[in-house]
Amino acid sequence: MYHFIFDIDDTIYDQIIPFKKAFDRNFAHYAHLSLDDLYRYNRHFSDEVFEQTVRGEMTLEDMHAYRITEAFRVLEIRISREEALQFQQDYAAAQGELEPTPDMREALDYCLAKGLKFGVITNGPAEHQRKKVKQLGIYDWLKPEEVFVSGELGFMKPDLQIFRHVEEKLGLDRRRTYYIGDSYANDIVGAKGAGWQAIWIDRRGQTLPEGGAQPDITLGAHDSVADTIRRICEGESVG
Template identity: 40%
Template sequence: MMQAIFFDVDDTLYDQLTPFARSFEKHFNFYDIPLEALYTTSRKLSDEVFHLTENGQMNTQDMYVYRIKQALAYFGKQISYEKAAMFQKDYQEFQREIKLIPEVEDVLSFCVEKQITMGIITNGPFAHQERKIKQLKVDQWIPANHIFISSKVGYAKPDVNIFRLAETTLGLTDKHIYYVGDSFQNDIIGAKNADWKAVWYNRRSHKKIPNTVEPDYIADKNTLFEIIHKIELENEER
């Protein structure tokens, strides 16, 4: 059987575009900007500078402001630091109302039924990520000691060490370990470099990073449960 499966948090367990859109609509009247493209650009910018927040070269608030200011600048819009900070404040506030994606909830329940070890590996500030995890109520399926948050453990995806830490902590000894995430750079490349199986939860039809790795499975917004069910059946037949 599948020995273990780990999940990313943002835009994997919940739809991150929802709180982003609510804050955008509250603060801006840029009706000519495609919202999902703006969100995707913001995420890309965030990933590019995230390591600077981990090593202390950029504080977290400046990173939050940078990503929305630069994303809007890409679409020809200029905003102040203060306006960007207000957007971020409400973005975080709206994240207090996030809910599990229904299909993901089905996957978690299926894995409990099959007695598959589950965990979370996520990048970000500890208190911020922990608050989102609590809001999603994933403790019904995943115990607290199976959750690895980069700022708490000292490693961040795609660094292979955060995957190795999860293996060691949970006593995982074989390579029937799977990782589900939306970020090709952090989740898929990270998992594959750790010799884990990678399920790319590509809900927004992103393109693969060329000349890197191949995900073992690709799920869109409607096929994650089907793929996890198929993986478990294949493992049971071995």
Template identity: 35%
Template sequence: MKNIIFDVDDTLYDLMEPFQKAHEELFADQTDANCEELFKASRTYSDEAFYMAIEGKIPNEDEFAYRIIKTYKDVGIDVKREQAKTFEERYRYHQNHIHVPKEIADILTMCQSDFEKIGVLTNGKVKNQGKKIQKLHLSNWFDQNTMFISDEIGAAKPDVQAFYKVQEAMQLKPEETWFIGDTFEVDVVGAKNAGWHVIWFNHRKRPMPEGNIVPDIEVQTAKELKKALQEI
């Protein structure tokens, strides 16, 4: 039997929902920019800020402000630090109400019975990601010792060490292990470099970057994801 490891953010729940609500409250009247495009940009800048913080280039507490300031600068809005802080407060408020959509919950339940081992590998701080894991009730599907947070294990995707640490802890064979994630540069590249198989859950319909690395399977909907998992 094969093993399945999931990303969390924007894979097991809709990460855009709290962003969209904060945007509508604070900046929607200042721009006609498409919210999903803003969200995609914020995800890119979020990853950028995350690695800058790891490398000591910015303080950890500036990560969120960095992504919001850069995102809105792209559409001509000069967001001040206090405004970015307010955005984060509203974002965190709405994030407290995140949930696993029914289609994804059904997939997780299926994976519990159809695959030998299932787990989670997510980038971020233990405090933030741990809260998300609780809010999403991921313990309904995953054991505590199969949910891995980069801050806790000392390596972050796409670093292959993050995947190797999960592989070692869960005693996985890479040729029998599949990773499911939404971010090409972090999830697909990292897992493929670690020798795992990958399903790219590209529900934001991003263009595939040029290069030699490609996912084993690309899907754009939960229905397609479920079908792909049934065929593995």
């Protein structure tokens, strides 16, 4: 029997949807910009200072202001700290309306119906991520102890410790475990380093680094996670 562990952000839900709502409310006058580019840079700068935030060397407010300010800077636009924080406030409000994509809902339903071992690993502050998990309705499929949040554990993806911790708590066979996520650096590198198999959800058409860890399966924006899981479990060739 196979096991499936899911990421949350930009995996179970499409993170650009709340991002776009906040952008439209605050920066409609920059409609000529590529939202995909702005979003991608925002994620890049967020990841850049994430560990500093976890260690308490940067406040969450400073991190939120930094990531969107720097994303605009790359696109040669300057925004104020006040504009950045208002954007974050609206972004957080839009995240309060999150729901799984229909495909991910189908995938979670399938795992539950088949009695598979499955769970979630997500990086982020404990309270923030638990609130997001609850908003998404993840507890309709999983128990709270089957959802692993880096902010509660003291280590995060791609650190090997978090994958080994989940293996132990859920009783996983790593050779038959798939991790499903969107972040190459955190999800794919982390899962492959742990000896798991990896399904990369590449919504934005990213380029893989040469010579790095390779996902076992890559899914584009219009590919089905639910169908992929079903085919794996039924022994069909996927990839």
